[in-house]
Every structure is written in structure tokens, then in C-alpha cells.
Amino acid sequence: xxxxxxxxxxxxxxxxxxxxxxxxxxxxxxxxxxxxxxxxxxxxxxxxxxxxxxxxxxxxxxxxxxxxxxxxxxxxxxxxxxxxxxxxxxxxxxxxxxxxxxxxxxxxxxxxxxxxxxxxxxxxxxxxxxxxxxxxxxxxxxxxxxxxxxxxxxxxxxxxxxxxxxxxxxxxxxxxxxxxxxxxxxxxxxxxxxxxxxxxxxxxxxxxxxxxxxxxxxxxxxxxxxxxxxxxxxxxxxxxxxxxxxxxxxxxxxxxxxxxxxxxxxxxxxxxxxxxxxxxxxxxxxxxxxxxxxxxxxxxxxxxxxxxxxxxxxxxxxxxxxxxxxxxxxxxxxxxxxxxxxxxxxxxxxxxxxxxxxxxxxxxxxxxxxxxxxxxxxxxxxx
Numbered sequence: 001x002x003x004x005x006x007x008x009x010x011x012x013x014x015x016x017x018x019x020x021x022x023x024x025x026x027x028x029x030x031x032x033x034x035x036x037x038x039x040x041x042x043x044x045x046x047x048x049x050x051x052x053x054x055x056x057x058x059x060x061x062x063x064x065x066x067x068x069x070x071x072x073x074x075x076x077x078x079x080x081x082x083x084x085x086x087x088x089x090x091x092x093x094x095x096x097x098x099x100x101x102x103x104x105x106x107x108x109x110x111x112x113x114x115x116x117x118x119x120x121x122x123x124x125x126x127x128x129x130x131x132x133x134x135x136x137x138x139x140x141x142x143x144x145x146x147x148x149x150x151x152x153x154x155x156x157x158x159x160x161x162x163x164x165x166x167x168x169x170x171x172x173x174x175x176x177x178x179x180x181x182x183x184x185x186x187x188x189x190x191x192x193x194x195x196x197x198x199x200x201x202x203x204x205x206x207x208x209x210x211x212x213x214x215x216x217x218x219x220x221x222x223x224x225x226x227x228x229x230x231x232x233x234x235x236x237x238x239x240x241x242x243x244x245x246x247x248x249x250x251x252x253x254x255x256x257x258x259x260x261x262x263x264x265x266x267x268x269x270x271x272x273x274x275x276x277x278x279x280x281x282x283x284x285x286x287x288x289x290x291x292x293x294x295x296x297x298x299x300x301x302x303x304x305x306x307x308x309x310x311x312x313x314x315x316x317x318x319x320x321x322x323x324x325x326x327x328x329x330x331x332x333x334x335x336x337x338x339x340x341x342x343x344x345x346x347x348x349x350x351x352x353x354x355x356x357x358x359x360x361x362x363x364x365x366x367x368x369x370x371x372x373x374x375x376x377x378x379x380x381x382x383x
Contacts, residue, residue, distance in 0.1 A: 031364065031372040032170045034206060039355065039371060041314040042206060043166050044348035048318060049310025050162070050303045051344055052325045053288050054087040055079055057299030062263045064295025068250050074292045076285075076321050081328040082344070086122055087303045089334055090160040093117045094182060095350050096338060098167075103354075103361055107138040110185065116336035124264060125151035126160070129186040140184035148186065153260045155269050157183035158194035159300040162307050165202020167355045170373040171362055172221060173380040175203035180382040190227040191266040196382060197228060198273075201308055209312045211277050212236075221380070231257065231271050239278045246279040250294050263296045273301045277308065284309040285319055 056076055063069070082088070093113060101109045111133045118130055128150060129142040137147060145152050164178035179199035183192040200218040208214050219232045234256065235249065242248040253275060257268040272294045280287025287309055291301040306322075315323060329342040356366040364373045 030375055032207060032375055034169055034371045034373060036352070036366070036369055036371060038314070039169060039206070040348060040352050041316055042311045043351050043355075044345065045313055045315035045318055046166060046202070046307045046311035047344050047347045047351070048315060048325065049284060049322050050088065050307035051082045051329075052076065052079075052322050053291075053302035053306035054085055054299050055082055056288070057292055057302040058085065060292055060295070060298035062296070063298070064293065065258075065263055068247055068295055069293035071293075074289050076288070079326055081326055081330045083330045084121060084333040085299070086126060087159045087300055089121070089331075090118065090126070091163040092329075092338070092342070092347070093334065094160075094163055095347070095354065098354050099350065103357060107140075110182075111138050111142075114185075117334050117338060119335050120333040123156070124154045125156035125186045125191075129156075140181075143184045143186045143188055145188045148188070151187040151191070152189035153265055153267075154187070154189075154262075155191055155194075155264045155266045155297055155300060157185070157187040157191040158198060158266060158270065159297075159304070160186075161195040162198050162202055162304060163351070165199035165205075166311065166351050167358050168199075168203045168362075169206035169355060169359070169371070170203065170375075171358070172200045172203040172218075174358065174362055175199040176221070176380040176382060187266075189266060190270065193222070193226050193228040194266055194270040196380075197222060197232075197270075198304055198308075202311055205308055205311050209282070211280075211282055211309075211312075214308075215274065215277065227267070228270060231267060232274060235271050235274045235278065239275070246275060246290055246294075249275050249279070258296075264300075265296075269297045269301050272296060273304050276301060276305045280305065280309070282309065282312070284313065285321070 097105050097113045115133055125148050128148045132142045132147055141147055143151050161179040161183050165175045168175040176196045179195040180192055183195035197218050200221055201214050204214050204217055222229050238249040238252050253271045257271050276287050276291035279290050287305050288302050291305050292298050327343045327345055331340050359366050359371055359373055362374055
């Protein structure tokens with residue numbers, strides 16, 4: 001090959017390298033960043049919204065089944081204090097478990113803390129799991145179908161695990177792993193999948209504020225053969241078909257999913273939560289109202305949906321009705337060494353401390369100003 005041809009070939013390859021170099025897509029960022037101040041604002045907002053929505057729905061449980069509540073019949077009550085309720089106090093104990101025993105508590109440690117603390121105001125599969133612990137069983141055997149048959153259909157776990165999404169900002173696979181592990185203390189059915197889905201939503205919501213996009217992302221992380229997968233798909237489709245009429249979608253939900261033994265079933269309440277989030281259109285008060293009037297296990301659906309929007313908006317952007325609600329938490333039902341009174345502020349502070357440990361355990365770094373969170377979390381080890 002003569003020198004001219006060699007020169008032309010070299011020029012061609014040099015130009016090709018330049019083209020490839022300029023057109024190659026940028027590699028995805030290895031870390032997400034979140035300020036410590038923003039994290040606290042979001043988690044405090046989530047806890048505040050959860051408490052108000054939970055307690056606003058207590059008197060509505062099981063009221064609206066055949067038909068939804070009438071328009072204009074719901075208003076937010078005022079409370080001087082939040083008392084323990086299974087939508088929140090199991091997570092209060094879970095905070096204590098992780099603080100006391102570290103991020104990887106053993107089944108024996110979980111059992112011992114439940115025996116010490118969770119003895120009142122627990123129901124159905126949660127009650128059965130607690131009784132099985134007295135018989136010597138450990139999680140997850142306390143939640144499997146043979147030992148805990150109500151856990152195959154009831155809601156129990158999905159009202160007790162949103163915490164794990166708060167603890168894992170931008171780490172949805174890690175959120176899913178923790179949610180499933182703690183959900184299997186009480187359940188083996190769709191509530192386990194719902195727990196994973198909601199924890200994933202919360203984890204993703206630190207970096208995404210569009211509710212339909214969040215639901216789509218969590219659905220993409222859900223296997224197509226999961227019990228909850230067609231529920232999400234159908235509710236999204238029904239919302240698209242009836243964008244201005246949540247009551248029409250509510251009837252479709254009742255026809256399709258209100259076939260379990262009681263109104264505290266997982267599937268119908270999971271569907272209602274997705275419905276309220278979609279029709280609420282990022283308005284937290286509207287979302288709470290739709291969940292309240294939709295019926296079934298209203299306090300649960302209201303708390304989960306409100307907690308997600310409280311996290312998205314953060315405390316500083318909450319409506320006055322929520323932001324100025326009481327900070328006092330009264331321990332009415334939890335036994336053992338947990339305090340008689342606590343505060344929602346303290347819930348948020350403790351959640352932040354554990355989240356920093358979670359981020360570090362996943363390969364990130366934290367300081368008083370900024371969190372650097374791995375953009376690719378460890379894979380979800382569940383189903």
C-alpha cells in the first residue's frame with residue numbers, strides 16, 4: 001500500500017473515531033444527589049400526611065361497600081394527638097427494631113421485639129402472626145399460607161411497610177427487598193406484592209413528582225405474573241377511559257376485585273389506592289377525599305396515598321390543614337419500653353438517621369448537607 005493510501009486510511013479511521021466519540025451516549029450517572037434538608041422535608045411531610053389521613057379514615061372503615069360515599073360528605077377532622085393504630089404503629093416498632101438490632105435483624109430478633117411490643121390493636125393476619133410467635137414460630141413461617149391462611153388474601157402487610165420506601169431514597173430494589181421481608185412476617189398473598197409496590201413508589205418519589213410516571217415505573221419493576229400486575233394495568237386503563245369519573249372506575253374495581261371474604265382484603269384496597277392516586281392528580285386533599293369516599297378499608301388507602309403525596313410535596317408545600325395538624329403521638333397500644341408519648345418530628349428524625357445508614361450500606365455516602373446515592377441499587381431478591 002503506497003503512502004497516499006495509508007494516509008487516506010488513517011484519516012478515515014481517525015474521522016470514524018471522532019464520530020463515534022461525539023455520538024456515543026453519555027453514560028448514566030453513577031450517583032444521585034439529594035440534600036439532607038430536602039430529604040427531611042419530604043419524610044416529615046410524608047409522616048404528617050400519613051397520620052392525618054390514617055386517623056381521618058378510622059370512622060370510615062367498612063362503611064362504603066355497595067356504593068361510594070356521597071359527594072361533599074367528607075371533611076378533615078381535627079385531633080389533639082395521634083394515637084397508635086396498625087397503619088402506623090407497626091412501622092413505629094420496625095423503626096425500633098432497625099435502631100436496636102441494625103439493618104439486618106434476625107427472625108429471632110424480629111420475633112422478640114414483636115412479643116415485647118405488639119400485643120394490642122392488631123388484627124387478622126397480624127394478630128395471627130403474633131399468636132404464632134407465642135407458639136414458637138419465627139418469620140416468615142408466621143406469614144406463610146399453611147400457618148396464617150388469612151394472610152393469603154388480607155391487607156395486613158400492605159398497611160405496615162411504606163416506611164421502607166422512606167428509608168431507601170432512590171433505591172427501589174432495596175426498598176422492595178425490605179418491604180417483602182417484613183411483609184412476610186404476616187402475609188403470603190397479594191399484600192406482599194402490594195407492600196413491595198408501595199415501598200417502591202415511595203423510594204422513587206424522592207426523584208420523581210409525577211404520579212402516573214411513578215406508577216408506571218413501579219409497574220415496570222413488577223413481574224407480569226404477579227397478582228397485582230393486572231390490577232395496576234386495569235386501573236390505569238379504566239382511568240384513561242373515565243378520566244373525569246372516579247366513581248365509574250370504582251364500580252369496575254368492585255366488580256373485578258371485591259370477591260375476597262371481607263372488606264379488609266388486599267386486592268380491592270390496593271386497586272382503590274392506585275385509583276385515588278391517579279384521580280387525585282397530585283392534589284393531596286383531593287386524593288385523600290377520593291380514597292375516603294371510595295370505601296372498604298378507607299384509613300389504609302387514605303394513609304398510603306397521602307403519605308406518597310406528602311413525600312412528593314414535602315412538609316413545606318403541604319396544605320395548612322395537614323401542616324398545622326398535631327405533632328403529638330400517643331402510645332395507646334404498644335407495650336414494652338417504647339415511650340408513652342412521641343412526636344411526628346421524632347419519627348422523621350429517626351427515619352432520616354436510618355436512611356443515612358441504608359444509603360451507606362448500599363455504597364453511597366452521606367453527610368450533614370448532601371447524600372450521594374448509587375444510581376443502580378442492588379437487585380431485588382424477591383419474586
